[in-house]
Amino acid sequence: MTGKELLSKAEEARKNAYVPYSGFAVGAAALSKDGRVFTGCNIENAAYGVTNCAERTAIFKAISEGVREFAALAVVADTAGPVSPCGACRQVMAEFFEPDMPIYLGSMQGAGIQTEIKSLLPGAFTSKELKHKDDY
Numbered sequence: 732m733t734g735k736e737l738l739s740k741a742e743e744a745r746k747n748a749y750v751p752y753s754g755f756a757v758g759a760a761a762l763s764k765d766g767r768v769f770t771g772c773n774i775e776n777a778a779y780g781v782t783n784c785a786e787r788t789a790i791f792k793a794i795s796e797g798v799r800e801f802a803a804l805a806v807v808a809d810t811a812g813p814v815s816p817c818g819a820c821r822q823v824m825a826e827f828f829e830p831d832m833p834i835y836l837g838s839m840q841g842a843g844i845q846t847e848i849k850s851l852l853p854g855a856f857t858s859k860e861l862k863h864k865d866d867y
């Protein structure tokens with residue numbers, strides 16, 4: 732699957748965004764190494780802090796279905812340039828993505844870039860920092 736195809740899955744998922752507070756709809760699509768696509772949208776809440784971003788929705792859907800290895804992620808929003816994932820989502824990506832795995836950041840205006848988690852979150856805190864890392 733190409734980056735463009737994965738971005739169009741993210742655009743489709745964006746239509747389901749639940750955004751009564753910000754009005755800012757985001758869509759994401761995570762491709763597992765075994766070829767399955769898990770889509771996600773942002774889901775807001777009257778208690779704003781428990782809002783879930785589109786990226787984490789897609790990644791958590793995949794993880795909860797047993798996926799542990801990812802091949803790519805696409806994210807899209809109505810931004811002038813490529814959408815910039817929030818810090819919490821970058822930390823979740825660092826947990827599950829290989830440093831060089833392609834991440835496609837798009838916009839409804841057509842802008843798009845390919846990046847990777849090692850660039851989005853250099854120096855990430857990961858299991859390597861933990862003493863009991865071998866337990867996992």
Ligand code: THU
Binds near residue numbers: 772774784785
């Ligand atoms: N949001 C995402 O879903 N992903 C991002 O990468 C940035 C922010 C959501 C959270 C909230 O629902 C809205 O965008 C405005 O912050």
